[in-house]
Amino acid sequence: MTPELILASVGCAALCYTLGRHNRALTLLRWHFVLNAPERQAIESLRQRMELDSALARQALDAAERAREANRVPDALTVLRVALSILEDAGADRLTRLRAMGVYSRMVRAIQPLPPPGAGSFRGPGLRAAASLAGFAHRFLVGTQERFRLWLLFLGLGVRIVLRGGRRFAVEASRQPRLGRPWDLFARGLSDFEALDASHLSAFEALAASLAAVDRGGRLRLWDRIAGDAR
Amino acid sequence: MNDAQLLLAHAVKLGLLAVLAGVLLRGRLRLCWVFPLYALAILAGNSLVTLWPARFYNASFWVLKQGVYDALKMALALELAWRALGKFPGAWRTARVVLLALLGFSTAALFLLTPRSSYRTLWEWQPSVATVAVWLLTATALLVVWYQVPIHDFQRAIMLGLAPYLLVFVTVLDLLRRHGWKLRAEVGLADSLAYMGVVLFWTWAAWRRSPA
Numbered sequence: 219m220t221p222e223l224i225l226a227s228v229g230c231a232a233l234c235y236t237l238g239r240h241n242r243a244l245t246l247l248r249w250h251f252v253l254n255a256p257e258r259q260a261i262e263s264l265r266q267r268m269e270l271d272s273a274l275a276r277q278a279l280d281a282a283e284r285a286r287e288a289n290r291v292p293d294a295l296t297v298l299r300v301a302l303s304i305l306e307d308a309g310a311d312r313l314t315r316l317r318a319m320g321v322y323s324r325m326v327r328a329i330q331p332l333p334p335p336g337a338g339s340f341r342g343p344g345l346r347a348a349a350s351l352a353g354f355a356h357r358f359l360v361g362t363q364e365r366f367r368l369w370l371l372f373l374g375l376g377v378r379i380v381l382r383g384g385r386r387f388a389v390e391a392s393r394q395p396r397l398g399r400p401w402d403l404f405a406r407g408l409s410d411f412e413a414l415d416a417s418h419l420s421a422f423e424a425l426a427a428s429l430a431a432v433d434r435g436g437r438l439r440l441w442d443r444i445a446g447d448a449r
Numbered sequence: 450m451n452d453a454q455l456l457l458a459h460a461v462k463l464g465l466l467a468v469l470a471g472v473l474l475r476g477r478l479r480l481c482w483v484f485p486l487y488a489l490a491i492l493a494g495n496s497l498v499t500l501w502p503a504r505f506y507n508a509s510f511w512v513l514k515q516g517v518y519d520a521l522k523m524a525l526a527l528e529l530a531w532r533a534l535g536k537f538p539g540a541w542r543t544a545r546v547v548l549l550a551l552l553g554f555s556t557a558a559l560f561l562l563t564p565r566s567s568y569r570t571l572w573e574w575q576p577s578v579a580t581v582a583v584w585l586l587t588a589t590a591l592l593v594v595w596y597q598v599p600i601h602d603f604q605r606a607i608m609l610g611l612a613p614y615l616l617v618f619v620t621v622l623d624l625l626r627r628h629g630w631k632l633r634a635e636v637g638l639a640d641s642l643a644y645m646g647v648v649l650f651w652t653w654a655a656w657r658r659s660p661a
Contacts, residue, residue: 222576229587230616236594245599
């Protein structure tokens with residue numbers, strides 16, 4: 219095999235894979251969202267969703283702890299599993315939005331800067347270590363877009379760390395329901411999830427503000443040029 | 450040129466006429482100006498060789514027409530990149546750097562490492578030129594997906610047709626390099642068959658109605 223044949227094969231495979239999966243209609247929809255999204259409304263609806271998820275998970279955990287204190291162990295475990303399923307659903311929603319934010323962040327010219335990630339708001343050691351590492355890496359990145367994507371990466375990792383911990387502590391609690399440690403760790407995970415949600419909302423606000431920075435006339439002109447190709 | 454090759458060459462001619470008619474009648478001309486020029490150049494080269502073989506079926510004409518095709522392929526890749534990314538300042542800035550680096554590096558490599566172009570040594574320089582064209586198209590495709598830029602289905606079809614054909618072209622040249630001129634007829638036939646496939650794909654893409 220000659221180097222040219224290898225290079226041409228790799229190039230051709232990369233092209234066919236990427237363009238084969240390229241969905242023009244979906245891309246146009248994304249651009250339509252970027253250029254027409256009602257910013258305040260989107261932030262408010264996300265804030266409400268996060269508050270609702272947090273309230274439901276906390277209520278379920280409180281109910282599980284009350285049942286445990288009243289020696290109703292099977293009830294306590296059932297409600298703990300409900301709290302875990304709420305966290306899992308919310309986690310899937312956050313991960314989907316983080317992916318979408320990654321896509322949209324490439325469509326704007328600049329992103330409003332965010333502070334570096336820090337361990338201060340988190341309690342779990344895994345999450346604290348990831349936040350410290352992300353804060354360290356943040357110093358080596360210059361562009362606000364790269365820093366924003368580092369934030370998204372950290373938030374995605376954070377959600378996965380919390381969910382993995384939550385599943386493990388729920389299993390431990392069902393094995394040894396009288397032991398307080400798994401319950402405390404689950405509660406700590408929930409508070410970390412709330413801290414992650416606060417950062418998630420800040421990142422979303424930064425992205426929305428950056429999208430809004432394109433003036434209305436400019437947005438419409440850009441949309442006309444993008445959509446004009448469809449005709 | 451044997452009968453099978455001649456038949457395929459005539460079929461490619463008809464296919465290219467159908468592509469050009471589709472491009473004109475379906476209003477695809479504004480999507481890529483270089484593509485019809487490239488198709489016309491192929492059509493002209495094909496017609497001259499098949500209709501006046503005594504005059505044009507020779508090594509010097511092959512090198513000349515291949516040079517024209519190569520230049521048009523490069524121009525085609527650059528125009529597609531400009532059309533896809535030119536409207537987006539951030540993406541276009543990155544694209545310019547990537548494409549210039551690719552062109553600069555490959556020109557230097559071709560100039561320094563490959564011998565002077567001739568028909569007898571075509572497998573020493575043609576694969577490099579075809580590989581550069583593939584990578585110009587690939588770089589554009591990767592940037593289109595990275596920046597989530599909407600490109601027209603016809604522009605996508607041009608890239609999806611040309612890159613695999615160029616890979617076949619590099620492969621047949623490699624066969625020729627390894628087995629020598631005794632495989633010339635078979636290799637020529639394989640190349641023509643692959644090109645016929647691409648032309649059929651482009652015909653479909655050119656005539657296909659755009660989804661509403």
